[in-house]
Amino acid sequence: MPALADRIPRLRDVFAGRHVNAHQAESLVADLISVNRRYEAHARLRVIVV
Secondary structure (H helix, E strand, O other), X not given: OOOHHHHOOOOOOOOOOOHHXXXXXXXXXXXXXXXXXXXOOOOOOOOOOO
16 A cells, blocks of 8 residues: 555655654644634645755
8 A cells, every 4th residue: 555645646755854853844734724724725835955
């Protein structure tokens, strides 16, 4: 069975550092969900690596 990220188009995983730093990324996602719900928006985050 493929991983969930492999089954969603245009979605891929990224290594964001050590596990102890995961709360920062998780908090950001929770904030985006909250903004989208409150304002009925489609806020998203795009990370561009140069």
